[in-house]
Amino acid sequence: MKYQNAPEIQKFLQDALHETKNSGEVCNLPTFQEFWEEHYSAKKEPFSERSFLEDTEIMLSHHQLDYYQELTSYRSGLSFIVRPIKKIIRKLNAFLFLPLVYAQNNTNLMTAKLFLHLRNYVGEDYQGRRFTEQRTRELELKLDTQQQIIQELSEEVRMLKERLDNYEGGQE
Amino acid sequence: MKIYQIVDVLNFGDAIGNDVIAVKHVIEEMGLQTAVYSESIAKKVKEPNCMTLEKFPKLHEDDVVIYHMGDGSPINEAVTHLHCRKIMIYHNITPYEFFHLDSLIAAESCRKGLHDVKTVMKGKFDAYIADSEFNRSDLIRMGYPEDKITVIPVIVPLEDYQQKPDTAMVEKLSDGITNIVFVGRVAPNKKHEDLIRIFAYYQKNINPDSRLILVGSSNPAGMYFKDLQAYIEELDVENVIFSGHISFAEILAIYRTAHVFLCMSEHEGFCVPLLEAMTFDVPIIAYDACAVPETLGGAGVVVDSKNPVFLSKVIDGIVTREELRSQIIQAQRERLQYFEYQRIKTQFQEFLQHFIASVPPVSSEQLEKPTKDFYEIVQKNSRKQSTLNSKREE
Numbered sequence: 001m002k003y004q005n006a007p008e009i010q011k012f013l014q015d016a017l018h019e020t021k022n023s024g025e026v027c028n029l030p031t032f033q034e035f036w037e038e039h040y041s042a043k044k045e046p047f048s049e050r051s052f053l054e055d056t057e058i059m060l061s062h063h064q065l066d067y068y069q070e071l072t073s074y075r076s077g078l079s080f081i082v083r084p085i086k087k088i089i090r091k092l093n094a095f096l097f098l099p100l101v102y103a104q105n106n107t108n109l110m111t112a113k114l115f116l117h118l119r120n121y122v123g124e125d126y127q128g129r130r131f132t133e134q135r136t137r138e139l140e141l142k143l144d145t146q147q148q149i150i151q152e153l154s155e156e157v158r159m160l161k162e163r164l165d166n167y168e169g170g171q172e
Numbered sequence: 173m174k175i176y177q178i179v180d181v182l183n184f185g186d187a188i189g190n191d192v193i194a195v196k197h198v199i200e201e202m203g204l205q206t207a208v209y210s211e212s213i214a215k216k217v218k219e220p221n222c223m224t225l226e227k228f229p230k231l232h233e234d235d236v237v238i239y240h241m242g243d244g245s246p247i248n249e250a251v252t253h254l255h256c257r258k259i260m261i262y263h264n265i266t267p268y269e270f271f272h273l274d275s276l277i278a279a280e281s282c283r284k285g286l287h288d289v290k291t292v293m294k295g296k297f298d299a300y301i302a303d304s305e306f307n308r309s310d311l312i313r314m315g316y317p318e319d320k321i322t323v324i325p326v327i328v329p330l331e332d333y334q335q336k337p338d339t340a341m342v343e344k345l346s347d348g349i350t351n352i353v354f355v356g357r358v359a360p361n362k363k364h365e366d367l368i369r370i371f372a373y374y375q376k377n378i379n380p381d382s383r384l385i386l387v388g389s390s391n392p393a394g395m396y397f398k399d400l401q402a403y404i405e406e407l408d409v410e411n412v413i414f415s416g417h418i419s420f421a422e423i424l425a426i427y428r429t430a431h432v433f434l435c436m437s438e439h440e441g442f443c444v445p446l447l448e449a450m451t452f453d454v455p456i457i458a459y460d461a462c463a464v465p466e467t468l469g470g471a472g473v474v475v476d477s478k479n480p481v482f483l484s485k486v487i488d489g490i491v492t493r494e495e496l497r498s499q500i501i502q503a504q505r506e507r508l509q510y511f512e513y514q515r516i517k518t519q520f521q522e523f524l525q526h527f528i529a530s531v532p533p534v535s536s537e538q539l540e541k542p543t544k545d546f547y548e549i550v551q552k553n554s555r556k557q558s559t560l561n562s563k564r565e566e
Binding site for chain 2: 002003004005006008009012013016017019020023025026027029030031032035036039114
C-alpha cells in the first residue's frame with residue numbers, strides 16, 4: 001500500500017519545489033560523502049596493493065601462537081637437569097598462560113579473518129582495475145594503429161592530390 | 173504454562189527494549205506468568221522478572237518463547253533449538269552496508285543477523301509478528317510463509333509521555349530559538365549527516381536563530397559519531413547539539429519545546445520516535461524510506477528529496493505558517509489513534525490467545541530431546557559478557 005501526503009500538504013510541497021527551482025538557489029555545502037572522501041581517501045602515503053596483499057597472505061598463515069615451544073638449555077651439559085625443571089615450571093604456570101594464549105589466538109584469528117575480508121575486497125577491486133587497465137591498453141593500441149593508418153592514408157591522399165595538381169598544371 | 177521473552181540485549185529506552193517491557197506488561201494483564209531473559213541487561217532497567225540468559229529455566233510442554241529478532245546475536249540460531257512453541261517478533265535488520273562507515277563489528281552483527289534470518293531461523297518458529305507491513309513484506313521476500321505472519325505495531329504506552337518534563341530543560345529550550353529535533357541513536361542508517369547539512373543551510377540562509385537537537389546514544393567505539401563532529405566543524409554550523417544519554421524527563425522536555433521533528437533516516441522497521449513526536453504535537457518532516465510513510469499513514473510531511481534548499485523552505489513554511497502547522501498536527505493526532513495502547517494491546521492479546529489455542533504444546537518426547545546447543549552458547553556468551561562488563565567497570 002502506498003501512503004501519500006494529504007492533498008494540501010502535497011500542494012505545499014509542490015510550491016516549495018517550484019520556488020526552489022525558480023530561485024536558482026543551490027546548496028554549496030559539501031556533502032558528508034565529499035567530506036569523508038577528502039579526509040580518508042586523499043592519502044599522502046601511496047597505498048601499495050601488492051604489498052598489502054602479500055603482507056595479508058603472510059598474516060593469514062602466521063596468526064596462531066604455539067604455546068608449547070621446544071625447551072632448550074644454553075648449557076648442553078646441564079640440559080638433562082634444566083629441561084625437566086623448565087618443564088615443571090611450565091606445567092605449574094600452564095593454568096595462567098594457556099587461557100591467555102587461547103584468548104590471544106582467538107583475537108589473532110578474528111583479526112586475520114578481518115584482513116581476509118579486506119584482502120578479498122582489495123583483491124577484487126585490484127583485479128577489476130587490472131582488467132580495465134588491460135582493456136584500456138588494448139584500446140589505446142588499437143587507437144594508435146588506427147591513427148597510424150589515418151596518417152598513412154592522409155599522406156597517400158596528399159601525394160595523390162599533388163600528382164593531380166601537377167596533371168592539371170600540364171606538367172606531366 | 174509460562175511465556176518467556178528472549179532478547180539479545182535488554183537496553184533501557186531503545187525501541188526493542190521498550191517493546192519487550194510493554195509486551196511483558198500486556199502478557200501479565202492477561203493473567204499469564206511471564207519473564208524476560210537477555211544476554212545482557214542495562215543497569216537502568218529496573219523491571220522485575222528480567223534475568224540474564226544463564227538463568228533460563230527448564231522448559232515445560234506448554235511453554236511459549238517469544239524471540240525478539242533484530243541483530244546478529246549468537247543466540248539467534250540457539251533459540252531455534254529450544255523445544256517449545258515459538259514466536260518471532262521481527263524488528264527488521266539494518267542493511268550492513270550502512271555500518272561500513274562506522275564500525276566493522278556493527279556491520280558484522282547486521283550481516284550475521286540477515287544471514288541467520290535468511291537461513292538457520294527460517295521455518296523454525298510457529299508464528300511471526302512483524303512491527304509493520306514493511307517488515308512483513310521483508311519476511312515474505314525472504315521466503316517466510318505469508319499465513320504465519322501477523323502485523324502488530326510496536327506497543328508504545330503513550331500515556332507514559334504525560335509525565336512531567338524536566339522544568340530546567342524546558343526553560344532552557346524555550347528561549348525563542350527554533351528547535352529542530354531528531355530522536356534516534358547515532359547510527360549511519362539514521363543519516364544524521366543529512367540532518368546536519370539541511371540544518372546548516374537553513375540556519376545560514378533562512379533562520380539564524382535555530383538549533384538542531386539530536387537525541388540518542390552513540391557508539392563510543394564507532395567512527396561515525398567522531399566524523400559527524402568533524403563534519404559539523406567543516407560546515408561551520410552552530411547550535412548542533414548531541415544530547416547523549418539523557419533522562420526520560422529531559423527527552424519529554426525536548427519534545428515539548430520542539431518546533432519540527434526532522435527525520436532523514438533511510439532504514440526504519442517502524443520508527444517509534446514518529447509516534448512520540450505525534451504525541452507532543454510536533455509537526456513531522458520525514459524522508460520517504462522503508463516503514464516511515466507507513467507509520468505516518470498519510471499524516472506528517474513525507475518528502476522524497478534531501479535537497480537542503482527545498483527542505484529549508486519546507487521547514488520554514490511549517491515553522492511560520494500557523495494554519496499549515498495546525499493542519500499537520502490535526503492529521504497526526506488522528507493517525508496517533510491507530511497506535512493507541514489499548515488497541516494494540518488487544519490486538520496482541522487476541523493474537524496470543526489464538527496462538528496458544530491453535531498451536532499444540534510440544535510432546536513430552538520432544539521435550540526430552542537435548543537442547544544442549546542453546547545452553548552451551550548461552551554459557552559461553554555469558555562468560556564473555558561478564559568479562560566485558562567487568563572490563564567496562566574497570
